[in-house]
Amino acid sequence: MKHTLVALVEDKPGVLNRVASLFRRRNFNIESLTVGHTDQPQISRMTIVIDSDNTNAYIVEANLAKLVNVIDIQDVTHQETISRDMALIKVRVDAGGRAEIAQLAEIFRAKIVDVGADSVVVEVTGDEDKIDGLVELLRPKGILEMVRTGRISMLRGNQARKESNGNGHYNGNANGQPPRDAAPSSV
Amino acid sequence: MPRLAGAQILFECLVREGVDVIFGYPGGAILPAYDAMLQYPIHHVLVRHEQGASHMADGYARASGRVGVCMSTSGPGATNMITGLATAMMDSIPVVAITGQVGTKVIGSDAFQETDVTGVTLPVTKHNYLVSNVEDLPHILREAFYVARHGRPGPVLVDIPKDVQLATMEFEYPTNPIQLPNERLLKKYAPDEYIARAAEMINQAQRPLILAGHGVLLSGAMDELLAFAEKTNTPVALTLLGIGGFPAEHPQCLGMMGMHGGVYVNEAIQNADLLLAMGMRFDDRVTGNLKTYSPNSKKIHFEIDPSEINKNVKVDIPLLGDLKMSLQKLTPLVKPNKHDAWWEQLRAAMEQDPIRDVLDWESPDGLMSEHVIHDLWTATQGEAIVATDVGQHQMWEAQYYLHNKPHTLITSGGLGTMGYALPAAIGAKMARPDAEVWVIAGDGGFQMTMAELATIVQEKLKINIMILNNGYLGMVRQWQELFYGARYAATPIFSPEFAKIANAYGIPGYVIDKRADVAGVLDEVRSSPGPALIEFRVKMEDAVFPMVPAGANLQDMIKREKVVQPL
Ligand SMILES: Cc1ncc(C[n+]2csc(CCOP(=O)(O)OP(=O)(O)O)c2C)c(N)n1
Ligand SMILES: [Mg+2]
Numbered sequence: 001m002k003h004t005l006v007a008l009v010e011d012k013p014g015v016l017n018r019v020a021s022l023f024r025r026r027n028f029n030i031e032s033l034t035v036g037h038t039d040q041p042q043i044s045r046m047t048i049v050i051d052s053d054n055t056n057a058y059i060v061e062a063n064l065a066k067l068v069n070v071i072d073i074q075d076v077t078h079q080e081t082i083s084r085d086m087a088l089i090k091v092r093v094d095a096g097g098r099a100e101i102a103q104l105a106e107i108f109r110a111k112i113v114d115v116g117a118d119s120v121v122v123e124v125t126g127d128e129d130k131i132d133g134l135v136e137l138l139r140p141k142g143i144l145e146m147v148r149t150g151r152i153s154m155l156r157g158n159q160a161r162k163e164s165n166g167n168g169h170y171n172g173n174a175n176g177q178p179p180r181d182a183a184p185s186s187v
Numbered sequence: 188m189p190r191l192a193g194a195q196i197l198f199e200c201l202v203r204e205g206v207d208v209i210f211g212y213p214g215g216a217i218l219p220a221y222d223a224m225l226q227y228p229i230h231h232v233l234v235r236h237e238q239g240a241s242h243m244a245d246g247y248a249r250a251s252g253r254v255g256v257c258m259s260t261s262g263p264g265a266t267n268m269i270t271g272l273a274t275a276m277m278d279s280i281p282v283v284a285i286t287g288q289v290g291t292k293v294i295g296s297d298a299f300q301e302t303d304v305t306g307v308t309l310p311v312t313k314h315n316y317l318v319s320n321v322e323d324l325p326h327i328l329r330e331a332f333y334v335a336r337h338g339r340p341g342p343v344l345v346d347i348p349k350d351v352q353l354a355t356m357e358f359e360y361p362t363n364p365i366q367l368p369n370e371r372l373l374k375k376y377a378p379d380e381y382i383a384r385a386a387e388m389i390n391q392a393q394r395p396l397i398l399a400g401h402g403v404l405l406s407g408a409m410d411e412l413l414a415f416a417e418k419t420n421t422p423v424a425l426t427l428l429g430i431g432g433f434p435a436e437h438p439q440c441l442g443m444m445g446m447h448g449g450v451y452v453n454e455a456i457q458n459a460d461l462l463l464a465m466g467m468r469f470d471d472r473v474t475g476n477l478k479t480y481s482p483n484s485k486k487i488h489f490e491i492d493p494s495e496i497n498k499n500v501k502v503d504i505p506l507l508g509d510l511k512m513s514l515q516k517l518t519p520l521v522k523p524n525k526h527d528a529w530w531e532q533l534r535a536a537m538e539q540d541p542i543r544d545v546l547d548w549e550s551p552d553g554l555m556s557e558h559v560i561h562d563l564w565t566a567t568q569g570e571a572i573v574a575t576d577v578g579q580h581q582m583w584e585a586q587y588y589l590h591n592k593p594h595t596l597i598t599s600g601g602l603g604t605m606g607y608a609l610p611a612a613i614g615a616k617m618a619r620p621d622a623e624v625w626v627i628a629g630d631g632g633f634q635m636t637m638a639e640l641a642t643i644v645q646e647k648l649k650i651n652i653m654i655l656n657n658g659y660l661g662m663v664r665q666w667q668e669l670f671y672g673a674r675y676a677a678t679p680i681f682s683p684e685f686a687k688i689a690n691a692y693g694i695p696g697y698v699i700d701k702r703a704d705v706a707g708v709l710d711e712v713r714s715s716p717g718p719a720l721i722e723f724r725v726k727m728e729d730a731v732f733p734m735v736p737a738g739a740n741l742q743d744m745i746k747r748e749k750v751v752q753p754l
Contacts, residue, residue: 010368014317018309025310062494065372068314068334073372 002031003057003077004153005048008038010069018067019046026063029055032150043071047152080156086125086149089135092142094118101141108134119144188357193321193347194223196358197285200328202227203360206256208617209285210234210243214260216300217287219352232617232646235638237264239610241271241342242636244282246614248275249597250572250622252407254335255614258285262300265346266307270604272342273311277601278428279405281340283331284312290350291319304346313341321354325361333365338373339492340405373493377506377513385487385504386520389419392461392485394529397423398444398473401600402466402491402510403432404593411514412465413437419524422533424452426467427585428600435569435589441533442542445473446735447582451536453741456481458532465489466510469499470601475741489513541733541746542586553726554700556580556655560587562702563625563653566709571595571623574612576632577603579661582731584627606635609652613639616648623651623713630656630682640692643718651712652720654685658727665730669745689720700724 009015016035023030031049038045050060057075064073093101098112101120105112110124124134128151135146191199197220201209208230213221224231234240237259244255259268265286275282289298305317314334316327324347331343389395403412409432416423416439423433424444433440441452453475456462462484467473474480477499488495488502489510496505506513545557560583563571569589574597575581581598590596597615599607608628616624633654643650664678686696697708699721712719732747 014305017306021309056497058496059494059498062492062496065369066492066494068367068369070372071368 001052001077003050003052003060003075004081004083004151005046005050005057005061005064006074006076006153007046007048007064007070008072009044009046009067010071011037011042011044012069015044015069018069019064022063022067023060026059028060028063034150034152036152047150049151076153076155081153082156083127083151083153084125085128085131085151086123087131087135088113088147089122089124089138089143090119090145091122091138092118092144093120097141101138104134104137110134188359190355191358192219192223192353192355193318193324194219194352195226196321196324196356197328197347197352198223198227198229199358199360200325201229201256204328204332205253208232208247209256209258210240210247210614210617211258211285212237212240212260212264214264214287214300216261216289216349217258217264217285217347217352218260219349220258220285220287220347223352232613232642234610235641236636237267238270238606239613239636239639239642241268241282241284242274242604242607242610243614243617244284245271245275245278245280245342246574246597246611247618248280248282248614249611250594250615251618252594253618254281254283254332255618256283256285260287260300261289261304262302264300265304266302269308269311270606271610272308272344274599274602274604274607275342276311276313278599279340279401280342281335282342283335284308284342284344286344286346287352288317288346288348291348292350294348304344308344311342312344313339315344315346317346318348318351321351321356324351325358329361330365330367334367337367337370338375374507375509375512377489377508377516379516381504381506382513382516383520385506386517388461388485388487388504389463389517390522390524393526394459394484394532395419395421395461395463395526396455396459396484397421397433398426398456398462398464398467399423399429399432400426400465400467401428401432402489403429404466406466406491406510408466408511408514409433409593411511411518415514415518415521418518419521420526420530421463421524422455422530424448424455426470426473426600427598429467430585430596431590431593432466434591436591441537443585445470445741446475446737447586447731447733448473449537449540449542450733450744450746451533451540453735453744454536455533456484457742459484462486463489464500464502465514466491468492468495471499471737474499475735475739475743479740479742481741545747546587550702550726554702554705554723555729556583556657556723556725557587557729558702559653559655559705559723559725560584560627562705563627563709564588566706566713567623567625571625572597572612572615572619573625573627574598574608574615576608576626576628577605577662578629578632579657579665579729579731580627580629580655582662583655586731605629605632608632609636609639610642612650612652613642613646613648616650617646624649626650626652628652628654629661630654630658630685631660631680633685634680634682637688640689640694640720644692644694648718649716650718652689652718654720654722655725656682656685656722657725657729658682661729662731664728668728668730669734670736685720685722695719697721698724 689696
């Protein structure tokens with residue numbers, strides 16, 4: 001199962017390296033990792049997606065919490081979130097085929113953002129399943145190039161990313177009890 | 188406000204952290220710091236290899252409970268310290284390493300003696316800093332000491348470019364409280380609700396067992412552990428690094444667990460219905476096969492580091508937080524207990540103890556390391572600080588030298604670093620000048636760092652050195668004997684005459700090969716004012732028993748065959 005962790009980290013040189021080094025050293029399998037600015041200067045936000053079938057989410061979270069530059073870390077998997085991925089997909093197409101691509105894009109609320117002599121670039125935003133769906137439909141046409149940003153996530157509603165639960169512990173489950181599925185599956 | 192250079196600020200901060208000794212080695216990129224050091228009340232120990240500096244800082248920290256400090260130049264000076272940092276990291280030892288770096292203008296240009304030191308030390312430090320501006324230096328140094336000591340301790344490295352050492356600023360020592368960005372995420376105290384649940388579980392247990400680890404010493408929870416154990420009459424098993432956390436001769440102390448632990452200790456773990464893991468991390472050397480590890484017990488894990496919970500062994504109640512605090516809250520909640528039936532079972536098993544059996548052997552065919560260590564224990568009445576190297580002698584030390592006091596066994600547990608003993612003993616002696624300090628090393632490991640003999644002499648340190656020379660990289664030979672058809676690939680090792688090596692440094696040297704001479708030489712060396720080295724020519728193909736082969740079930744120990752004893 002996919003787990004999504006949201007981390008706030010200090011925006012300082014080397015912090016991404018510390019996170020990446022931790023994942024490599026502990027042999028954590030990361031599906032995607034995105035980093036970007038927040039509304040606060042000096043704080044960056046990371047969205048980390050892991051497959052908890054082969055990497056234990058609690059242990060990733062606990063190890064991230066040990067990095068001095070990590071300000072907050074939360075597993076939002078079991079909460080109401082909006083998650084988005086974005087892709088730019090360059091598809092081979094001659095003048096005659098453009099209409100068909102445009103139609104497909106329309107269905108996916110994607111946009112054609114560049115038109116070349118025999119290619120177009122489609123921009124699509126949504127959850128990963130939606131993008132996967134469009135990619136599968138475009139693949140037979142001939143994808144020349146593609147880039148995806150990886151998942152970014154945010155909790156729904158006016159509930160902001162939960163601040164400290166008052167217990168001084170990062171894990172949503174109060175009192176420091178690891179979540180039920182915290183046992184490493186390899187034991 | 189005085190205008191000071193970065194090099195001076197470094198020492199202003201170190202002095203305020205209570206540092207009065209630094210282990211180090213100079214070089215180009217750290218020269219400004221060395222020049223400034225002369226103005227400050229700091230004693231510098233010149234090592235012979237920077238690995239020694241990092242082990243000395245580590246030994247200093249283990250013997251004193253304070254932060255040890257080491258210092259080197261950039262490039263090769265810094266890379267030489269890595270083994271010591273990794274050793275300290277694995278065993279959670281508070282060390283601060285200061286390294287010089289090439290000037291900020293040339294970082295990244297492959298300048299002379301440039302190494303990406305914060306890069307290469309990232310995985311072997313708890314945290315590290317590259318200081319790019321002198322204005323950041325006071326704050327970073329304070330934070331470095333704080334990080335090294337705080338929570339689960341560990342080594343921290345501060346890399347200071349040469350131009351930052353030379354740059355000046357109006358210096359005022361910061362006094363604002365330190366709050367690390369991640370501090371809020373880490374628990375300091377286990378919640379009362381969990382303590383209460385743990386107490387209930389403890390009160391119901393029939394066969395409880397305490398597994399005391401290094402955390403007992405790091406948290407300073409020796410008295411609390413004693414009080415808890417005595418109130419509940421719970422038996423105590425120790426990890427290698429937990430030795431000293433509970434008095435070895437206390438009637439409730441079972442001794443060491445794990446690969447070379449007592450048979451009855453491991454049996455107790457397998458038969459227990461409740462394990463109280465205190466500041467230990469279920470390392471593979473103590474659990475053996477995880478699938479069959481203590482199958483019928485509930486487990487309560489007292490632990491400061493959240494990433495250790497459920498890492499190797501799934502536990503029922505995690506008590507995240509400082510062990511001392513947890514025990515202070517827990518002990519009043521538990522009922523006094525006797526556990527007579529459990530103790531009866533344990534005592535019966537303890538009667539047949541293959542470790543103690545060896546002590547009665549005559550061994551006419553050669554001197555046994557086990558006996559030498561036993562005799563040292565007798566001579567020193569178990570009061571010495573012993574720094575060991577890594578190998579068979581290390582395990583024999585743990586089996587035959589009984590430590591009643593904390594911080595008296597200085598040994599590399601997690602990393603198993605050969606070459607550790609001599610420099611670590613120097614650090615320990617600097618920390619505890621009044622203590623009797625012994626090195627116990629093998630013929631292999633001693634040769635890795637024996638250059639530090641010169642440091643002992645230069646510093647006029649009374650350190651006694653015991654080399655157990657079996658002519659082999661003994662522990663590896665033992666594995667070859669047991670698991671590789673006795674094919675001794677690269678384990679027979681030539682050694683110089685250690686006594687003569689010692690003499691070359693002006694240190695008296697002795698060679699002993701008979702049990703009858705052991706007590707005498709120990710007395711002579713102990714009562715002499717200066718350092719001494721004794722080479723014991725011990726039985727070559729002895730092995731450490733009992734033994735759980737790597738990954739085997741804890742109860743399936745290989746025992747010493749009785750027939751080995753010639754009559
Ligand atoms: C730096 C280092 N290299 C290699 C090893 C692997 N190793 C573990 S024990 C051992 C043999 C140690 O031999 P010696 O110092 O003579 O001690 P003995 O086991 O004979 O008592 C070796 C090579 C190690 N632990 N550390
Ligand atoms: Mg040897």
